[in-house]
Amino acid sequence: MSDQRTQVGVPVLRRDLYAKVTGAATYTVDVSPPGTLHAKVVRSSHAHARITRIERDAALATPGVVGIVVAEDLKDLFPRFGHIVPDHCILAIGKVRYYGEPVALVVAESLFAAEDAAAAVEVHYEELDAVMTAGDALADGAPLVHEEFYRAATDESFAAMAAAPTEDGDGGARDNVAHTVELEWGDVDAAFADAHLVVENERVHYPMLYAYAMEPYNAVADFRDGRLHVTSTAQHPFMVRTDLARIFDLPLSRVRVEVPYLGGGYGSKSYTKVEPLAAIGSWATGRPVKLVLDVEESIYTTRADSADVTVRSAFDAEGRIIAREFDVVLDSGAYADNSPLVLAKTVNRCFGPYRVPNLRARGRSVYTNTSPASSYRGFGAPQGSLPGELNIEKAAAELGLDSFEIRRRNLVRPGEEILRGKRGIDADLLGDLEMLANSLQSHAREDSAIGIGFTASDAGAFPVSTAQIRLQVDGSVLVLSGSTEMGQGSESALAQIAAEELGVPLDAVSVAQSDTGTGPYERTTGASRTTTLAGLALQRACTEAKQKVVAMAAEVFGLPEADIASVPGGVQVADRPRVPFGEVISRWFGAAAGEVTGVGLVRREGVTQKMPPFWEVGVVGVDVEVDPDTGAVKVRQLATVADVGFAINPRAVEGQDLGAATQGLGGALFEELIYDGPQLVNPNMVEYRVPRMQDLAERIDTMIAERGDGVGPYGAKGAGEGTLNPMAAAVAGAVAKAIGRWPTRVPLTPERVWRLMNDLPEEDGE
Template sequence: MTNHTYTPGGESIGRNVPRIDARAKATGETVYAGDLQIPGMTYGKLLRSPYAHARIRSIDTSAAKALPGVVAVLIGEDVLDINPYYGHAIKDRPLIAIDRVRFAGEPVAAVAAESLAIAADAVELIEVEYDPLQTVISIDEALAADAPHLHVTQLLKKGLFHGLGDFNLDPGNVCYHHSFARGDADAVFAGADIVVEGEYTFPGIYQYAMETHTTIASWNPLQDEVQLWSNCQHPFLVRAEIADLFGLPQNNVRITVPWLGGGFGSKSYTKMEPITVALARKARRPVRIANMVDESMVTTRRHGMNAWMRTAARSDGTLLAREVRAWFDTGAYADNGPRVVATGADAAPGPYRWEAVKVDSWGVYTNTSSAGSYRAFGASHLQWAGELQIDQIGRQCGLDGLQIRERNLLTPGEYVRPGGKPLDADLIGDIRQAAANLGWGTPKPDNVGRGLSVGLLAAGAHPVSTAFCRMEADGTVTVYGSSTDMGQGVRTVYTQIMAQELALPVSRIRVIGGDTQITPYDRSTGASRSTTLAGMAVKRAGGELRQQLLDIASREFGLPPDALEIRDAAVWHEDESRSFPDLIKAHFGMVGGELIGRGEVRPEQGSGSYAEGPVFWEVCIGGIELEVDQDTGKVRLLKTASVADVGKAINPDQVEIQEMGGIMQGLGNALWEEMLFDPQTGQLLNSTLFDYHIPTFGDLAVEHASSIVENEDGPGPYGSKGVGEGSLAGAIAAVATALYDAGVTIDQLPATPERIWRAMQKERME
């Protein structure tokens, strides 16, 4: 069931244009980073630390170097001619371990060889002596007064894209603290009729993408030029960090981004690129490093979290105040931790009308693999806890999950947080739609629970995107944008936008992939920004090109541009037309030349900082109906419901698929996925898909109902706003509220059968 409340007016927008990559992907012709063969390329393999925290006493690479076919072996001392520390938020990470390892899996040595088998054999010949150090694996251990410090935090430098205000760290294991308060929370809690309170635990989760991190680097020593082929989401931010690390001008660093086999945040910011470049620099040959799944799992992950939250309300169900403290486990290096901490805090109160809020959140270093972005970061961590408390209050007041939200949700124009952008979505309409999709209020057995959830996510990141387009003499168009197509379909969407702007069929338009030497700057691919921001740059580029065509036609017709219109691949005056190739030929005097359109998006007011943002509030709606096996605690999913509040669906099928994918991952987060680090050794215990369960089609609900809400209230092209993340956070929270409805109060995710069984045992005892 899909409700499209908007009737498309244009020819391409709002249509289910087939994915331009579908055929190549289905037939296996798509070229991914791991398919590329660069002339002279060697194969890299990493030696990773077995210790979570240790001093490196010595490294003996002689046997590895002596193995025939080994081209180079890289260790920490090889990068001391540069400042080898990077990190877009905090420069806390050496590109290869230097004297010390801080998590099990940290690269200690890298081998480049003529074949991957030789590289793998050589890695086994490297002898490393370690002096183990005391580890801090959990958040609690890291925050203990006598905990060893992973970093000398006072000496750390701010990264190129910290973007979160002042940078001044106290000694200890905290890499970031975000807090805000409004109203007198203590007084409101003291006078409230109802207070619910709880402690919550969220696991570390791997952003499983089918394609692992894969990077090829080539270093040209004559010109100090670096070329990278990397499956990264943010090529321009990676370029800046590589240039910064190796002391190169930015235009000497070229990053080409092939199609990605999934990203979900795992390939955001800089990951395997620095060590690959350093190995290529030493080898003086191109080198490819392709992670195995277990290696990617310790390359990045979602933050684990401990939190405390309480919520106050009046007995009539009016919400009054919320107070939250949350500690995010960012692992050994900050990666995107500070931003996850900030957005997590901002999302914690939920989109309700509070008299008082008080939120503190901290990013905490531990001796585990480093944590960064994952689809719907921020909202995923605390929406479920907050929404569970809303339903707990509702039950005490005799209000169901829909009623208490209708009573308290913010309305458009109200402020979500102190400062920044006010609410730009109709949440009450959205949650009613979710309830309707779920069959809210229809009879059901006791062991079946229904849950709703609503939240907001600060989306868009920094609003900077550029694009251009070229119209060739035959009237075909190529779009140049740097948003990475990682399966979300962004290149198809750009095709549609350009087709709309130039009244061309989509078959006349080609979109090329990101290449920092060819395609223009885009801040990043994430935060649901590609359609909204980069798409707007594409639209403006198309608009500029369109204007050029009108100007040429104006001269040719001898009429002012406003007497002309563009339709059907031509410029028209009444029933007289000139085709685009005709106009280009007239302009250049030959069958040649080309027109170039340029588009830019930048902050419309202020600096576009996080505090002034977000670009838009992404709506995180969830609706779940599930059945709990009363004997085992196993959950059977009966129905999932989604509501995509997207302003305008440029390609409704793609919106719906994004929603489904987000829900699928959300179910994984809520029910199955959890990275288990050994509490003593810090080693990841479930580093294969045997032991780490990602959702499969067999896990999905029996039924799914989705709706697309198109109020044209977004800042993107045609009133659109981003989609794809909200449903993930919404689904996690709806699992928690649905379980609550089925009689199970969960305070730790994932809600495994055993945890549910224990919660039911506890309930039965009480």
């Protein structure tokens, strides 16, 4: 079988390459229906304050202003959103919970008019005590971010994605704990009592991050005749549709969410963001409304949860883990967004792909008066693996084992469970480890400081996916998918799968994605699921289409179906020449007209019954040097292993892995959103430092391990997040070896490393 494959497993150029490089590609910002009005958001200037009065008369008198919407105008709507906890006010109701929170929406004929008027909206506040850190929020008597209780959405899929039951906190009713998760098995206390060695890393901090998609959050909404049409920068248009339908009490069929090319997402465009704002603007004015955020506004819209994690692990004399214990606290900001799931995933992923006979992991997601946190590429794995893997490195040092050997003794073997009762791991981590070791060690120098990291993420999210394939009378093929092309290359991968399944040239296949009004349902574009789940749905759609063509051919030729063979590109009867799909369709309809649609469905059944649908492995290693004078860290080598089962487009897999590793390097060495008082001090691209070309390793080795062990097409599994996840841990471990000190936080900026190596306090004590 496999040697007959011609369209998959070969590197192809991205389909959007030329359009994007030449600027011809269409993004949400390019969409302007006739008569479009422009919106500007009036934002909170306090971290926590009661809104006492909003004066909009002066602003309404500004030339060109069409309307100004505030929370009290939304009384007849459901004024909140949130797919897990609907706590998120479209416009602040009664009080603001973070600096930058939307308070009013100005809609005008031009963006200039909207901006001028926004500056003229006077919001009066009565300031409240704010909680700016998770520590502040958890303190006795801390001011409450939320006084109300919000009932969580009762969708069992979210429970299925968390290994342990997650519980709503009091929703803020008594404290600031938004969610808690507890995962436990075995007898942890007994194991610690019997341990040969106990290793602890206390309060390891992972920073707040901005995903830095080059495209900020944008949306265009057109509400008319009881229908809402939104074009936006959303990864999950079907999820956004659900939130919008609830706000306006519309049937799902009357809400259309369309997503053109997405200028990067990295998880930060998961779920609803600015769509409700544009939608209420259009609802209030009866005209299309466009909302375009700048970078600073985008940073205040969503960030990654920061984490403080304490980990203790117990080992026997042979260096085998006998127990691990984690305490995780996430600073989730002012609203829950996807943080309950990020929390559940942090807990699922923090202890790593190891045999852990006794485990206790406790997590709390905490509301603070900071910008709301949500999904970010890796989804809890980076936050959890930094302490988890650093702890393994520390144990190796204390046990006298090298980084590779301690993992050889502890990594799960293929098929073994990581999470009790869940799918066993569909990867060969020991095989990956040897690839990594060979690569790094064969290029090591005498003074090399090598750090490695392993993660396994319960990936794929919840397996609900549908796809359609439409065979055209001229032999061309249209693939319809609800999965968003967000730069990851799904347009190319889906085309390759369809071409392979149907036996048609790649050029014959067109792909249309992410339009809830015309395309098929896809639950999400996240958790690295598209190749595996959308790919499976597409394979099934192709199978159905081919079966239909066989049935049609049988009718056309007056033969039993059993006499018709489905062959690449068409059907064949005995030893007669192949009849292409188009000809069968044309003869069946009796005209050069008509088409055949195949539908493919994926749910929790068969190969995708067991959760998670697949494991996404992260296997990375770095070799660093530290400048003794400045503390600056230079990465000499980066090695990654993509354990993807089968690489549909190897070029894309390598690109995704290098991209993810580089993004991980950002959190490891450079990136951090910093609050000073109510505001961020670096909400811009000059002071929020991301990796640059010169920061890349001198030697880069992106390896692909293909063992056909995934449930997706041709044995494929997802990729794209894996190599980000253990990067901070690998870099921190390498730096620890270089300087002989254990970092307790990232990013490891030059000053931090210099202070660490000189045993200086973290900050000047002035």
